[in-house]
Amino acid sequence: MVSLGRTAKRFHSTIVKENGQPFLGTIMPVGEGKVPSYDFSTPRLLLRTTEPHTVSARSIILDDTRQRYIVADHGHSAMGGHFTYRLFQVTADLQWTRTRKETDPLTGIEKTTEQQDLGVIPCLIEMMGREYPDRATQLTEETRRVIAAADLQLGDQLDDAVVRRVDRALGVTYAEIS
Numbered sequence: 001m002v003s004l005g006r007t008a009k010r011f012h013s014t015i016v017k018e019n020g021q022p023f024l025g026t027i028m029p030v031g032e033g034k035v036p037s038y039d040f041s042t043p044r045l046l047l048r049t050t051e052p053h054t055v056s057a058r059s060i061i062l063d064d065t066r067q068r069y070i071v072a073d074h075g076h077s078a079m080g081g082h083f084t085y086r087l088f089q090v091t092a093d094l095q096w097t098r099t100r101k102e103t104d105p106l107t108g109i110e111k112t113t114e115q116q117d118l119g120v121i122p123c124l125i126e127m128m129g130r131e132y133p134d135r136a137t138q139l140t141e142e143t144r145r146v147i148a149a150a151d152l153q154l155g156d157q158l159d160d161a162v163v164r165r166v167d168r169a170l171g172v173t174y175a176e177i178s
Helices: 004-009
Strands: 013-017 022-029 045-049 060-062 068-076 083-089 092-103 110-131 141-148 161-169 172-177
Touching: 045 068, 068 110, 068 141, 141 161
Parallel strands: none
Antiparallel strands: 013 022, 013 060, 022 045, 045 083, 060 068, 068 083, 092 110, 110 141, 141 172, 161 172
């Protein structure tokens, strides 16, 4: 007997996690107006799977063309038995460093010791435009938006830029760097 559940499975393709584990799913575009934009400007994609715990937020997956995507939460689909996730295409691998701080045991004063290398992180970078942080000098500062699968903190350094603002949305880290 023909059922819609079996028909949908015909459109699934094999998608691979970055660790090499394959699973079945469908990557599809999002209809505008159906999903809140959260102010992201790149084309939005969804991953739909029938298996509940195949991926989670912050996972990195590869499609059949070897494009990498950061997986973000999206919620349970209105169609029963499907699980839907937001995808952000990885556009850069950035070197991540953080200033390490120690507290002096005698004085209790916190002091900066050295830059700690935390590795390379895959992320999506979007241009946000220019800001004028100081009205008197009118100095421009280029600000970029970064969506990453890592726990970024204020003051972290990504390549040559510093993290100025950090938010968590959809299970991933949303940061502004300049």
